[in-house]
Amino acid sequence: MENDTDEELTKLFEQYINNYRESGWCIEQQYLQIIRVLGNGASGTTYEGKYREAKVAVKAYSAKILKEDFVSVRNEMELLARLSHPNIIKFYGICFMKNPFAACLVTELAPHGELGKALYPKSGINLFSRLGQDIKFKIAIGVARGLQYLHKNKVIHRDVKPANVLLDEQNEPKLTDFGFSRLVDYSGRMTGETGSYKYMAPEVMRHQKYSESADIYSFAVVINEMFCEEPPYRYLLPVQAAIAVAKKGARPSTKKIKNDILKGMIERCWSEDPAERPDWETVIDSLQQAEVYQKKPTSVFEMFRKK
The missing domain is CATH 1.10.510.10 (Transferase(Phosphotransferase) domain 1)
Structure with missing residues (x-):
């Protein structure tokens, strides 16, 4: 059942994954290191991570959350990709993970x-x-x-x-x-x-x-x-x-x-x-x-x- 959901979401996100790759916002999983859990919320789990040499926050949306609230997740990702200001959290990109499927929003880490x-x-x-x-x-x-x-x-x-x-x-x-x-x-x-x-x-x-x-x-x-x-x-x-x-x-x-x-x-x-x-x-x-x-x-x- 979970594999069916993963396949369904992969198809749903496929065009967006291609768009993100073309725009340079897609982060390959091999370059993203998860260090520890920072917190759990209604929309997913947030981790401290490392992307290349940068300390980052990784907000992972599970398959269940993505299926229930796809529009909201997609909206947040697309908005952050077009915003750039010292008082807006810096956006690094999106990482799509498999087994199990998850879409991860990668932003700067705000340590305080x-x-x-x-x-x-x-x-x-x-x-x-x-x-x-x-x-x-x-x-x-x-x-x-x-x-x-x-x-x-x-x-x-x-x-x-x-x-x-x-x-x-x-x-x-x-x-x-x-x-x-x-x-x-x-x-x-x-x-x-x-x-x-x-x-x-x-x-x-x-x-x-x-x-x-x-x-x-x-x-x-x-x-x-x-x-x-x-x-x-x-x-x-x-x-x-x-x-x-x-x-x-x-x-x-x-x-x-x-x-x-x-x-x-x-x-x-x-x-x-x-x-x-x-x-x-x-x-x-x-x-x-x-x-x-x-x-x-x-x-x-x-x-x-x-x-």
Whole structure:
């Protein structure tokens, strides 16, 4: 039965394999070394690997996953192949393995892992306790630049959340997981409930037409969470949070943020009306202003201490 599935998938992927070979994105199995398991998710297993001399992450989609969600897997592979930006995870290629069949997405390795795990590590001491506020602004600006690049290329991520932001050795953020991402159609609008409830824009929850501004909303929730170091709607189930946002206009608390420029930027980004959300140039400029403001001494004592 499994061999039948493998043969079926090989035929299904055959034209794509040929296309990837022609475009230079196909990695031969002999050049890819698997080192260890990094994690298991609903869509497959991710490994640390080595491709030639580069350390890589290898996301392996099993035959079962490929059969159930072929379009999403193919979409992620094809999108990554056409994207290139310092804040988008670097794409090396695709490796098709046999016995058993698996399609492997090969990308750069981000050794510091997910932003979510940096915020809430099992050890109890998070990244920001050690490195301070500066690193938060670096991550926020990097994520904004990555999303700005996507939108300039008519791509909506549609699932912006801490788990989909990876950190490299210098804690430079890398957007990842493009399974839900889509090219914007000619109207610039999309419909359908896609993403993670606690980070999802209200218009998406309500199945209304939406655009790139839905990513700006999700970005605001992520950035607020990072600066507050507290999950959004922590006492609500995801569905309860979605109802509160869509029907009652609920938003995460910003009480822990004392930087007025930062707080104002976040609140504009998650405006109920998508048209009132700022563009990425304004967001990045506001973050840079907020970073400068953060570094200013707040008392006479601090002024002398800095001298």
